[in-house]
Amino acid sequence: MKKKVLVTEPIPSHVKELLEREVEVELWEQADQMPRELLLEKITDKHGLITSKDQIDEELIKHAPVLEAVSNISVGYDNFDVQVLKENNILATHTPYVLDETVADLIFGLIISTARRIPELDRYVKDGNWTHSIDTPMFGDNVHHKKLGIIGMGRIGEKVARRARLGFEMEVSYYNRNRKEEVETKYDVYYEDFHSLIATSDFILLMTPLTDETYHLIDKDAFENMKESCFFINASRGAVVNESELIAALEQKQIRGAGLDVFTQEPVDISNPLLKMNNVVTLPHVGSATAETRDEMKQFTAESMLKCLQGDKPESLIKELK
Ligand SMILES: NC(=O)C1=CN([C@@H]2O[C@H](COP(=O)(O)OP(=O)(O)OC[C@H]3O[C@@H](n4cnc5c(N)ncnc54)[C@H](OP(=O)(O)O)[C@@H]3O)[C@@H](O)[C@H]2O)C=CC1
Numbered sequence: 001m002k003k004k005v006l007v008t009e010p011i012p013s014h015v016k017e018l019l020e021r022e023v024e025v026e027l028w029e030q031a032d033q034m035p036r037e038l039l040l041e042k043i044t045d046k047h048g049l050i051t052s053k054d055q056i057d058e059e060l061i062k063h064a065p066v067l068e069a070v071s072n073i074s075v076g077y078d079n080f081d082v083q084v085l086k087e088n089n090i091l092a093t094h095t096p097y098v099l100d101e102t103v104a105d106l107i108f109g110l111i112i113s114t115a116r117r118i119p120e121l122d123r124y125v126k127d128g129n130w131t132h133s134i135d136t137p138m139f140g141d142n143v144h145h146k147k148l149g150i151i152g153m154g155r156i157g158e159k160v161a162r163r164a165r166l167g168f169e170m171e172v173s174y175y176n177r178n179r180k181e182e183v184e185t186k187y188d189v190y191y192e193d194f195h196s197l198i199a200t201s202d203f204i205l206l207m208t209p210l211t212d213e214t215y216h217l218i219d220k221d222a223f224e225n226m227k228e229s230c231f232f233i234n235a236s237r238g239a240v241v242n243e244s245e246l247i248a249a250l251e252q253k254q255i256r257g258a259g260l261d262v263f264t265q266e267p268v269d270i271s272n273p274l275l276k277m278n279n280v281v282t283l284p285h286v287g288s289a290t291a292e293t294r295d296e297m298k299q300f301t302a303e304s305m306l307k308c309l310q311g312d313k314p315e316s317l318i319k320e321l322k
Protein backbone atom coordinates (compact mmCIF):
# COMPACT_ATOMS: atom_id res chain seq x y z
CA MET A 1 0.00 0.00 0.00
CA LYS A 2 1.28 3.48 -0.90
CA LYS A 3 2.20 5.91 1.89
CA LYS A 4 0.04 9.03 2.22
CA VAL A 5 1.23 12.64 1.92
CA LEU A 6 -0.75 15.78 2.72
CA VAL A 7 0.28 18.93 0.83
CA THR A 8 -1.05 22.19 2.30
CA GLU A 9 0.44 24.52 -0.34
CA PRO A 10 -0.39 24.78 -4.06
CA ILE A 11 2.03 22.73 -6.20
CA PRO A 12 2.47 22.58 -10.00
CA SER A 13 1.14 19.53 -11.84
CA HIS A 14 4.60 18.11 -12.61
CA VAL A 15 5.41 18.07 -8.87
CA LYS A 16 2.07 16.43 -8.11
CA GLU A 17 2.81 13.78 -10.75
CA LEU A 18 6.26 13.18 -9.30
CA LEU A 19 4.75 12.56 -5.86
CA GLU A 20 1.90 10.44 -7.20
CA ARG A 21 4.31 7.97 -8.79
CA GLU A 22 5.34 6.93 -5.27
CA VAL A 23 2.70 8.03 -2.78
CA GLU A 24 -0.99 8.84 -2.37
CA VAL A 25 -1.36 12.63 -2.37
CA GLU A 26 -4.03 14.79 -0.74
CA LEU A 27 -3.89 18.44 -1.80
CA TRP A 28 -5.23 21.62 -0.20
CA GLU A 29 -5.65 23.88 -3.21
CA GLN A 30 -7.20 26.99 -1.67
CA ALA A 31 -5.31 30.27 -1.36
CA ASP A 32 -6.08 30.58 2.38
CA GLN A 33 -4.10 28.48 4.81
CA MET A 34 -5.74 25.16 5.70
CA PRO A 35 -7.69 25.71 8.95
CA ARG A 36 -5.83 24.20 11.90
CA GLU A 37 -8.77 21.98 12.95
CA LEU A 38 -8.92 20.47 9.47
CA LEU A 39 -5.15 19.94 9.41
CA LEU A 40 -5.33 18.09 12.74
CA GLU A 41 -8.06 15.89 11.30
CA LYS A 42 -6.32 15.23 7.96
CA ILE A 43 -2.92 14.45 9.46
CA THR A 44 -4.11 11.39 11.42
CA ASP A 45 -3.38 8.86 8.63
CA LYS A 46 -0.54 10.73 6.81
CA HIS A 47 3.08 9.58 6.57
CA GLY A 48 4.29 12.89 5.14
CA LEU A 49 3.33 16.57 5.31
CA ILE A 50 4.49 19.20 2.79
CA THR A 51 3.85 22.69 4.11
CA SER A 52 5.35 26.14 4.54
CA LYS A 53 3.35 27.93 7.22
CA ASP A 54 1.72 25.32 9.46
CA GLN A 55 3.01 25.11 13.04
CA ILE A 56 4.61 21.71 13.51
CA ASP A 57 4.34 21.32 17.25
CA GLU A 58 3.41 18.86 19.99
CA GLU A 59 -0.32 19.23 19.33
CA LEU A 60 0.08 18.34 15.65
CA ILE A 61 2.41 15.42 16.36
CA LYS A 62 -0.11 13.99 18.87
CA HIS A 63 -2.65 13.88 16.03
CA ALA A 64 -0.15 12.21 13.66
CA PRO A 65 0.58 8.65 14.83
CA VAL A 66 2.14 7.48 11.53
CA LEU A 67 3.90 10.71 10.49
CA GLU A 68 7.49 10.05 9.29
CA ALA A 69 8.52 13.33 7.64
CA VAL A 70 7.65 17.03 7.34
CA SER A 71 9.03 19.14 4.47
CA ASN A 72 8.92 22.95 4.42
CA ILE A 73 8.76 24.76 1.08
CA SER A 74 11.04 27.44 2.55
CA VAL A 75 14.53 27.67 3.94
CA GLY A 76 13.39 29.16 7.27
CA TYR A 77 11.81 26.61 9.58
CA ASP A 78 10.87 28.63 12.64
CA ASN A 79 7.41 27.00 12.33
CA PHE A 80 9.00 23.68 13.41
CA ASP A 81 9.37 22.63 17.04
CA VAL A 82 12.67 20.88 16.41
CA GLN A 83 12.80 19.26 19.85
CA VAL A 84 9.39 17.63 19.39
CA LEU A 85 10.40 16.38 15.93
CA LYS A 86 13.60 14.88 17.37
CA GLU A 87 11.80 13.20 20.27
CA ASN A 88 9.33 11.61 17.87
CA ASN A 89 11.93 10.54 15.25
CA ILE A 90 10.24 12.58 12.54
CA LEU A 91 12.49 13.76 9.70
CA ALA A 92 12.26 17.41 8.66
CA THR A 93 13.56 19.09 5.51
CA HIS A 94 13.76 22.63 4.10
CA THR A 95 15.00 24.33 0.89
CA PRO A 96 18.57 25.60 1.34
CA TYR A 97 20.57 26.85 -1.69
CA VAL A 98 17.85 26.76 -4.38
CA LEU A 99 16.57 30.24 -3.51
CA ASP A 100 19.76 32.06 -2.48
CA GLU A 101 20.35 34.10 -5.65
CA THR A 102 16.67 35.01 -6.01
CA VAL A 103 16.42 36.27 -2.44
CA ALA A 104 19.71 38.18 -2.81
CA ASP A 105 18.30 39.93 -5.92
CA LEU A 106 15.21 40.98 -3.97
CA ILE A 107 17.32 42.26 -1.08
CA PHE A 108 19.31 44.44 -3.46
CA GLY A 109 16.02 45.67 -4.87
CA LEU A 110 14.99 46.67 -1.34
CA ILE A 111 18.32 48.38 -0.65
CA ILE A 112 18.14 50.45 -3.83
CA SER A 113 14.41 51.17 -3.57
CA THR A 114 14.82 52.44 -0.03
CA ALA A 115 17.91 54.57 -0.63
CA ARG A 116 16.77 55.99 -3.98
CA ARG A 117 13.12 56.31 -2.84
CA ILE A 118 11.84 54.45 -5.91
CA PRO A 119 8.30 53.58 -4.71
CA GLU A 120 7.77 57.12 -3.37
CA LEU A 121 8.95 58.71 -6.63
CA ASP A 122 6.86 56.29 -8.68
CA ARG A 123 3.76 57.44 -6.77
CA TYR A 124 4.86 61.07 -7.23
CA VAL A 125 4.93 60.67 -11.02
CA LYS A 126 1.70 58.66 -11.23
CA ASP A 127 -0.14 61.14 -8.99
CA GLY A 128 0.64 63.90 -11.52
CA ASN A 129 3.06 65.80 -9.27
CA TRP A 130 5.95 65.87 -11.78
CA THR A 131 5.36 69.37 -13.03
CA HIS A 132 8.96 70.67 -12.70
CA SER A 133 12.44 69.18 -12.11
CA ILE A 134 12.74 67.65 -8.67
CA ASP A 135 15.13 69.20 -6.20
CA THR A 136 16.86 68.43 -2.87
CA PRO A 137 13.78 67.41 -0.83
CA MET A 138 13.18 64.50 -3.21
CA PHE A 139 16.80 63.38 -3.60
CA GLY A 140 17.89 59.95 -2.43
CA ASP A 141 21.15 58.53 -1.07
CA ASN A 142 23.98 56.73 -2.85
CA VAL A 143 24.32 52.98 -2.46
CA HIS A 144 27.64 52.46 -4.24
CA HIS A 145 30.79 52.81 -2.11
CA LYS A 146 28.77 52.92 1.12
CA LYS A 147 29.20 50.49 4.00
CA LEU A 148 26.90 47.45 4.24
CA GLY A 149 26.81 45.49 7.52
CA ILE A 150 25.29 42.01 7.23
CA ILE A 151 23.99 40.38 10.42
CA GLY A 152 23.80 36.62 9.66
CA MET A 153 26.40 35.74 7.04
CA GLY A 154 24.84 32.52 5.80
CA ARG A 155 23.98 31.22 2.34
CA ILE A 156 21.92 34.29 1.39
CA GLY A 157 24.15 36.79 3.21
CA GLU A 158 27.08 35.60 1.08
CA LYS A 159 25.18 36.17 -2.17
CA VAL A 160 24.28 39.70 -1.06
CA ALA A 161 27.91 40.35 -0.07
CA ARG A 162 29.09 39.30 -3.54
CA ARG A 163 26.64 41.68 -5.23
CA ALA A 164 27.62 44.52 -2.89
CA ARG A 165 31.38 44.08 -3.38
CA LEU A 166 31.50 43.36 -7.11
CA GLY A 167 28.55 45.36 -8.38
CA PHE A 168 28.49 48.37 -6.07
CA GLU A 169 32.04 48.44 -4.68
CA MET A 170 30.60 48.71 -1.18
CA GLU A 171 32.60 48.11 1.97
CA VAL A 172 31.05 44.97 3.50
CA SER A 173 31.37 43.78 7.08
CA TYR A 174 29.41 41.05 8.82
CA TYR A 175 28.47 39.84 12.26
CA ASN A 176 27.73 36.14 12.70
CA ARG A 177 27.52 33.58 15.49
CA ASN A 178 30.60 31.88 14.03
CA ARG A 179 33.32 33.74 12.21
CA LYS A 180 33.69 32.63 8.55
CA GLU A 181 37.24 33.21 7.41
CA GLU A 182 36.76 31.43 4.07
CA VAL A 183 33.93 33.85 3.23
CA GLU A 184 36.12 36.81 4.20
CA THR A 185 38.75 35.71 1.71
CA LYS A 186 36.33 34.71 -1.03
CA TYR A 187 34.31 37.95 -1.05
CA ASP A 188 36.77 40.41 0.50
CA VAL A 189 34.55 41.17 3.50
CA TYR A 190 35.48 41.44 7.17
CA TYR A 191 34.10 40.34 10.53
CA GLU A 192 33.02 43.00 12.99
CA ASP A 193 31.48 42.77 16.46
CA PHE A 194 27.75 43.46 16.68
CA HIS A 195 28.01 46.90 18.34
CA SER A 196 30.64 48.22 15.97
CA LEU A 197 28.70 47.02 12.89
CA ILE A 198 25.53 48.66 14.22
CA ALA A 199 27.29 51.98 14.89
CA THR A 200 29.21 52.34 11.61
CA SER A 201 27.08 50.87 8.78
CA ASP A 202 25.21 52.93 6.19
CA PHE A 203 22.99 49.91 5.40
CA ILE A 204 22.28 47.13 7.88
CA LEU A 205 20.88 43.87 6.51
CA LEU A 206 19.32 41.40 8.92
CA MET A 207 19.62 37.83 7.61
CA THR A 208 19.65 35.42 10.60
CA PRO A 209 17.01 32.74 11.10
CA LEU A 210 14.37 33.35 13.81
CA THR A 211 15.37 31.33 16.88
CA ASP A 212 15.13 31.79 20.65
CA GLU A 213 18.57 33.44 20.44
CA THR A 214 17.72 35.91 17.66
CA TYR A 215 14.21 36.92 18.83
CA HIS A 216 14.24 40.76 19.08
CA LEU A 217 17.97 40.83 18.34
CA ILE A 218 17.45 44.32 16.90
CA ASP A 219 15.85 46.51 19.53
CA LYS A 220 15.70 50.06 20.91
CA ASP A 221 19.31 49.89 22.03
CA ALA A 222 20.49 48.86 18.55
CA PHE A 223 18.44 51.59 16.81
CA GLU A 224 19.76 54.24 19.22
CA ASN A 225 23.30 53.30 18.23
CA MET A 226 22.74 53.33 14.44
CA LYS A 227 23.80 56.32 12.34
CA GLU A 228 20.97 58.78 11.65
CA SER A 229 21.67 58.21 7.96
CA CYS A 230 21.39 54.40 8.27
CA PHE A 231 18.93 52.33 6.23
CA PHE A 232 17.73 49.17 7.99
CA ILE A 233 16.81 46.22 5.75
CA ASN A 234 15.06 43.10 7.07
CA ALA A 235 14.45 40.02 4.90
CA SER A 236 14.85 37.41 7.66
CA ARG A 237 11.78 37.16 9.90
CA GLY A 238 9.71 39.97 11.44
CA ALA A 239 10.27 38.85 15.04
CA VAL A 240 14.07 39.15 14.81
CA VAL A 241 13.31 42.87 15.23
CA ASN A 242 11.28 44.49 17.97
CA GLU A 243 8.81 46.06 15.53
CA SER A 244 7.36 48.67 17.89
CA GLU A 245 10.91 49.83 18.66
CA LEU A 246 11.63 50.02 14.91
CA ILE A 247 8.53 52.19 14.49
CA ALA A 248 9.67 54.45 17.35
CA ALA A 249 13.17 54.74 15.83
CA LEU A 250 11.69 55.81 12.49
CA GLU A 251 9.28 58.26 14.13
CA GLN A 252 12.13 59.79 16.12
CA LYS A 253 14.35 59.91 13.01
CA GLN A 254 17.02 57.78 14.68
CA ILE A 255 17.49 56.12 11.27
CA ARG A 256 16.86 57.36 7.72
CA GLY A 257 14.59 54.57 6.48
CA ALA A 258 13.78 50.88 6.30
CA GLY A 259 13.21 48.21 3.66
CA LEU A 260 11.06 45.37 4.96
CA ASP A 261 10.06 42.08 3.35
CA VAL A 262 8.92 40.55 6.66
CA PHE A 263 6.76 41.63 9.59
CA THR A 264 5.84 40.46 13.07
CA GLN A 265 2.33 39.73 11.85
CA GLU A 266 1.86 38.47 8.27
CA PRO A 267 -0.11 39.50 6.31
CA VAL A 268 0.64 42.85 7.90
CA ASP A 269 -2.26 44.68 9.54
CA ILE A 270 -3.39 47.66 7.46
CA SER A 271 -3.24 49.88 10.60
CA ASN A 272 0.50 49.18 11.10
CA PRO A 273 2.21 52.64 11.23
CA LEU A 274 5.03 51.34 9.00
CA LEU A 275 2.60 51.36 6.07
CA LYS A 276 2.11 55.12 6.42
CA MET A 277 5.80 56.04 6.29
CA ASN A 278 7.25 57.28 3.00
CA ASN A 279 10.77 56.31 4.05
CA VAL A 280 9.77 52.67 4.57
CA VAL A 281 9.54 50.30 1.61
CA THR A 282 7.27 47.34 2.34
CA LEU A 283 6.95 44.04 0.51
CA PRO A 284 4.64 41.07 1.17
CA HIS A 285 7.33 38.48 2.06
CA VAL A 286 8.44 37.78 -1.51
CA GLY A 287 12.16 37.04 -1.18
CA SER A 288 11.98 33.81 -3.18
CA ALA A 289 8.80 34.64 -5.10
CA THR A 290 9.74 34.22 -8.74
CA ALA A 291 7.93 31.61 -10.80
CA GLU A 292 11.17 29.72 -11.57
CA THR A 293 12.47 29.62 -8.02
CA ARG A 294 9.17 28.71 -6.36
CA ASP A 295 8.79 25.89 -8.89
CA GLU A 296 12.30 24.66 -8.14
CA MET A 297 11.66 24.85 -4.38
CA LYS A 298 8.51 22.74 -4.73
CA GLN A 299 10.23 20.14 -6.90
CA PHE A 300 13.14 20.00 -4.42
CA THR A 301 10.72 19.64 -1.49
CA ALA A 302 8.84 16.78 -3.17
CA GLU A 303 12.12 14.97 -3.90
CA SER A 304 13.19 15.46 -0.28
CA MET A 305 9.89 14.05 0.99
CA LEU A 306 10.15 10.97 -1.23
CA LYS A 307 13.71 10.31 -0.02
CA CYS A 308 12.58 10.54 3.60
CA LEU A 309 9.68 8.14 3.02
CA GLN A 310 12.07 5.70 1.32
CA GLY A 311 14.18 5.69 4.49
CA ASP A 312 16.99 7.96 3.21
CA LYS A 313 18.30 11.11 4.88
CA PRO A 314 18.35 13.82 2.19
CA GLU A 315 20.89 16.66 2.06
CA SER A 316 18.01 19.03 2.76
CA LEU A 317 17.47 17.63 6.26
CA ILE A 318 17.47 20.50 8.80
CA LYS A 319 20.87 20.74 10.49
CA GLU A 320 19.62 19.83 13.98
CA LEU A 321 18.64 16.36 12.68
CA LYS A 322 21.87 15.59 10.80
N1 LIG B 1 12.26 37.09 3.02
C1 LIG B 1 12.24 35.90 2.47
O1 LIG B 1 11.46 35.61 1.58
C2 LIG B 1 13.23 34.90 2.92
C3 LIG B 1 13.67 34.87 4.21
N2 LIG B 1 14.60 33.95 4.61
C4 LIG B 1 15.08 33.98 6.00
O2 LIG B 1 16.48 34.12 5.97
C5 LIG B 1 17.05 33.24 6.91
C6 LIG B 1 18.48 32.94 6.51
O3 LIG B 1 18.53 32.09 5.39
P1 LIG B 1 19.91 31.40 4.92
O4 LIG B 1 20.91 32.43 4.60
O5 LIG B 1 19.57 30.37 3.92
O6 LIG B 1 20.30 30.68 6.30
P2 LIG B 1 21.75 30.25 6.82
O7 LIG B 1 21.48 29.29 7.92
O8 LIG B 1 22.62 29.87 5.69
O9 LIG B 1 22.32 31.61 7.41
C7 LIG B 1 21.94 32.16 8.62
C8 LIG B 1 23.15 32.76 9.27
O10 LIG B 1 22.73 33.37 10.51
C9 LIG B 1 23.69 33.04 11.50
N3 LIG B 1 23.12 33.04 12.83
C10 LIG B 1 22.23 32.18 13.37
N4 LIG B 1 21.96 32.51 14.64
C11 LIG B 1 22.70 33.61 14.91
C12 LIG B 1 22.86 34.42 16.05
N5 LIG B 1 22.21 34.15 17.19
N6 LIG B 1 23.71 35.46 15.98
C13 LIG B 1 24.41 35.71 14.83
N7 LIG B 1 24.29 34.98 13.72
C14 LIG B 1 23.45 33.94 13.75
C15 LIG B 1 24.16 31.65 11.13
O11 LIG B 1 25.40 31.43 11.74
P3 LIG B 1 26.07 29.98 11.93
O12 LIG B 1 26.94 29.84 10.75
O13 LIG B 1 26.78 30.09 13.21
O14 LIG B 1 24.93 28.99 11.97
C16 LIG B 1 24.21 31.72 9.62
O15 LIG B 1 25.46 32.17 9.14
C17 LIG B 1 16.09 32.05 6.92
O16 LIG B 1 16.19 31.33 8.13
C18 LIG B 1 14.75 32.70 6.75
O17 LIG B 1 14.21 33.03 8.01
C19 LIG B 1 15.11 33.04 3.74
C20 LIG B 1 14.67 33.01 2.44
C21 LIG B 1 13.69 33.92 1.92
Ligand SMILES: O=CC(=O)O
Pocket residue numbers: 073074075076077099287288
Ligand atom coordinates in the same frame (compact mmCIF):
# COMPACT_ATOMS: atom_id res chain seq x y z
O1 LIG C 1 10.85 33.13 3.90
C1 LIG C 1 11.12 32.28 3.11
C2 LIG C 1 12.01 31.20 3.37
O2 LIG C 1 12.31 30.46 2.41
O3 LIG C 1 12.43 31.04 4.52
